[in-house]
Every structure is written in structure tokens, then in C-alpha cells.
Amino acid sequence: SQELEQSPQSLIVQEGKNLTINCTSSKTLYGLYWYKQKYGEGLIFLMMLQKGGEEKSHEKITAKLDEKKQQSSLHITASQPSHAGIYLCGAGILYSGAGSYQLTFGKGTKLSVIP
Amino acid sequence: DVKVTQSSRYLVKRTGEKVFLECVQDMDHENMFWYRQDPGLGLRLIYFSYDVKMKEKGDIPEGYSVSREKKERFSLILESASTNQTSMYLCASSLGYRGEQFFGPGTRLTVL
Numbered sequence: 235s236q237e238l239e240q241s242p243q244s245l246i247v248q249e250g251k252n253l254t255i256n257c258t259s260s261k262t263l264y265g266l267y268w269y270k271q272k273y274g275e276g277l278i279f280l281m282m283l284q285k286g287g288e289e290k291s292h293e294k295i296t297a298k299l300d301e302k303k304q305q306s307s308l309h310i311t312a313s314q315p316s317h318a319g320i321y322l323c324g325a326g327i328l329y330s331g332a333g334s335y336q337l338t339f340g341k342g343t344k345l346s347v348i349p
Numbered sequence: 350d351v352k353v354t355q356s357s358r359y360l361v362k363r364t365g366e367k368v369f370l371e372c373v374q375d376m377d378h379e380n381m382f383w384y385r386q387d388p389g390l391g392l393r394l395i396y397f398s399y400d401v402k403m404k405e406k407g408d409i410p411e412g413y414s415v416s417r418e419k420k421e422r423f424s425l426i427l428e429s430a431s432t433n434q435t436s437m438y439l440c441a442s443s444l445g446y447r448g449e450q451f452f453g454p455g456t457r458l459t460v461l
Contacts, residue, residue, distance in 0.1 A: 265447050276353075276439055276452035277392075284447075322392065326447060336382070336407070337450060341391035 236261045238325055238340035246346045247313050255308045255343045257323035265326030266306045267337060268297050272319050280308075280321075310345075318347045352376070353453035355440050361459045368427040370456050372440030380443040381423035382450060383407075383415060385436040392439070398423055430460045 237260045247253050257266070265284050269277040281290045283299035283306060290297050294311045310317055324337035356371040372381065382397040384407075394407030396415040404415050412434060416424045423442075427434055437457050441450040 267449055269452075274437075274455070274457070276454045277441075277450075279449045279451065282449050324392075324450075336394060336397060338394070339392040341389070 236325055236327055236338050238323055238338060240321075240323060240340035240343050242343060243341070244344040244346075246348065249314060249347055249349050250312055253310050253313055253345070255321050255345070257306045257308070257340055259304050259325055261304070263299065263303045263306070263325050266297075266299055267324040267326070268306070268308055269322045269324065270319050271322060271342070277322065313345075313347045315347045315349055318345055320344050353440060353442055353451050355438075355453040355456050357456050358454060359457050359459075361461065362427075362430050363461055364431060366427075366430050366460075368430045368458070368460075370425040370427075370438055370440075370458070372423045372425070372442075372453055373421055374423075374442040374451070375421065376442070376444065376451075377420065378442035378444045378448075378451075379420070380445075380448070380450075381417065382441040382443075383413075383423065383425045384439045384441065385409070386439055386455075387436050395425065430458075432460050434458065435460045 239258045241256045268280040271277045281297045286301045286303045288299045296309045299306045320342040322342045324339045327336045353374045383395045384392045386392045398404045398417040414426045439455045440453040443450045
């Protein structure tokens with residue numbers, strides 16, 4: 235089975251600082267999804283990466299999938315209190331029995347931003 | 350915008366009760382999923398469905414069943430609730446192959 239390891243498990247940064255969260259897979263990634271979760275709420279989709287070397291940005295958040303497709307990073311520039319939450323990466327797994335697609339998730343990185 | 354709604358935000362049940370959690374999506378998605386989320390264990394897939402009346406077991410189906418009679422609705426059933434089923438339950442839906450999953454707000458279930 236595919237396992238995703240996120241690092242760090244938690245992160246406390248001063249407002250305005252940059253930060254990076256990593257997601258490492260035990261197997262080749264065929265689709266990597268980043269989500270954000272506010273405490274006690276559902277997950278909000280951020281970005282999806284599929285090709286080795288792919289990089290996507292939205293506002294101050296940039297996600298990359300490395301060439302070998304076994305690691306992804308999420309970088310936040312000039313962090314703000316609104317960035318606080320739990321960031322989860324999810325890897326796509328093809329369920330051959332139904333031709334459908336599932337996600338397996340990392341355990342998350344808890345980000346706190348101090349004003 | 351895709352909207353995924355769940356029947357309750359908070360639910361308290363007693364051991365042995367039959368519990369129904371309902372999820373509705375309004376974007377005609379084929380795929381629907383039920384997860385539970387626990388501290389230290391992360392998000393784990395219970396069941397998913399890729400079409401009406403179709404269901405597939407996820408990683409932790411024991412103690413649960415599901416029903417999908419209509420495309421927009423996916424129900425999770427705890428036949429006889431136990432304390433170890435106290436958890437946050439999250440429903441999601443997605444469109445087609447490799448589509449991103451859209452999540453509902455979650456139901457925090459406590460079984461006493």
C-alpha cells in the first residue's frame with residue numbers, strides 16, 4: 235500500500251515568514267493533491283499536481299512535484315494568520331476493480347502563524 | 350461552486366444504536382466517499398461509491414455499511430454503534446477519473 239509522510243508534523247511561524255511543508259511517498263505519485271483544513275471542519279482543495287516537475291501557484295501558496303514523482307512540497311510566502319490550519323497531502327490510487335480513483339492521505343501538518 | 354452537505358455537524362449516540370449519516374452533493378458527481386478522521390491516524394477511507402447502487406470497501410469498512418440509492422446521496426450506516434466509532438466523519442465527492450475531491454463540513458460523532 236502507498237504511504238505518505240508529511241514533515242514537519244507541526245510548525246509555528248511568525249507572520250511574514252516563509253515556510254515549506256513536505257510530503258514524501260513510498261511509491262511513485264500519479265496524482266498529488268493538497269488540502270487545507272480548519273480545525274473541526276472539512277477539507278478545502280488547494281492544488282493538484284500530476285506531472286513530474288510540475289509547479290502550481292495560487293496567491294501566496296506554491297506546490298511542486300519533484301521529477302521523480304515521489305515528493306511534493308508546499309511553500310507559503312509571507313505567511314499570514316489566515317494561512318493557519320492543517321495541511322494535508324493526498325495521493326491518487328487507481329482502484330483497478332472499478333476503474334475508479336481513491337486518495338490516501340498523509341497525517342497532516344499543523345501550521346500556526348503568530349501575529 | 351460544488352456543495353457537499355452532511356446531515357449533522359454534531360451527533361451523540363449510545364452504544365448499540367443504529368446511526369445514519371447522510372451526505373448530499375449538488376454537482377452530479379459520480380464518485381462519493383466516506384472517511385473518518387482521528388488524531389494521530391489521519392484520514393482513513395471507509396467506503397466509496399463510483400455509481401448509484403455501487404459500493405466498494407475502503408481501508409476500514411468493518412462495523413459500517415453504506416447505501417447509494419440516488420446519485421446525489423451517499424449514506425453511512427453504523428449498524429450497532431460502539432465507543433471506538435467516536436470520530437469525525439467526512440464525506441467527499443468527485444467528478445470522473447482523477448477529479449479532485451470536494452469535502453463536506455464533517456460530522457463529529459460521539460458514542461457513549
